């Protein structure tokens with residue numbers, strides 16, 4: 001009887017692994033924007049056509065890549081951000097798994113241009129089915145531009161799973177906003193089918209929140225700021241009268257990473273308790289910063305789910321911080337009687 005086990009070719013292994021990281025155009029948007037942030041860019045432009053089904057392009061003015069790195073970055077588990085397992089508990093960068101570009105390159109046609117400040121010429125690279133099909137020196141600005149074209153061109157089943165352009169564009173906008181909100185010191189723009197949808201000048205967190213949520217909120221935000229030894233929370237909640245019937249603008253970030261947490265959302269809801277009608281939702285953009293050893297961000301490839309060393313303390317802390325911020329709005333009925 002012959003042996004039957006074979007190693008999968010790289011491009012197939014990459015395609016399978018890509019399923020975890022790149023589900024839709026918006027997943028690529030998140031990964032490419034985060035790479036630009038990690039590269040120290042002060043300006044990041046996102047260009048989309050056909051809701052990302054045809055094109056997702058991110059242009060940054062970050063540190064760029066050497067010729068060899070520009071090729072290496074498409075390899076699986078290729079990263080400049082960690083060297084050993086211990087580094088996982090101290091990462092300051094958004095990425096560290098070295099999987100995003102390998103995944104993108106397995107399921108789309110990719111063109112990269114990159115140049116470092118010290119290099120006279122940059123590098124142009126074209127990748128398809130995980131293989132470099134063209135590489136040459138090129139003139140380009142300092143930084144990196146990555147074009148991802150025809151996502152899932154080689155995985156028709158997945159391409160068929162993509163939703164309408166309106167739905168995919170909503171996902172893209174969500175991811176864009178989550179990154180832009182966390183880095184107000186960086187200029188961001190989003191152009192969709194030739195029309196500019198966001199143009200976010202660098203500024204303070206409050207300016208960024210207002211740029212994104214709308215100028216009607218400029219005078220309707222309450223600052224949250226609370227510190228303890230290994231944790232602090234900062235950001236804004238809407239005044240109680242901004243609460244809505246639909247769950248809308250609610251953002252949690254841990255160490256600048258957007259996360260979903262029903263548990264922490266509950267802490268905020270609790271703090272608002274009697275100030276807003278039942279079944280309505282307050283708006284908030286809250287940034288928790290804590291010692292990286294207190295949180296595990298490596299529980300899911302998209303890193304939107306994380307594990308706290310001690311979840312209850314974070315809950316209590318967030319609730320207290322929001323309560324303090326809102327204290328001015330709480331009705332104190334007993335006050336009338338004591339006067």
Ligand code: ADP
Pocket residue numbers: 031035036038039060062063064065073074078079080081094095096097098099100101102143144
């Ligand atoms: P990770 O971000 O987890 O390291 P990626 O696959 O996203 O993995 O990227 C691989 C590597 O390519 C990064 O570690 C980084 O060194 C380099 N890289 C990716 N995007 C950029 C960029 N926009 N500017 C400079 N270097 C980049």
Ligand code: MG
Pocket residue numbers: 031034035094095096098100101
């Ligand atoms: Mg990355």
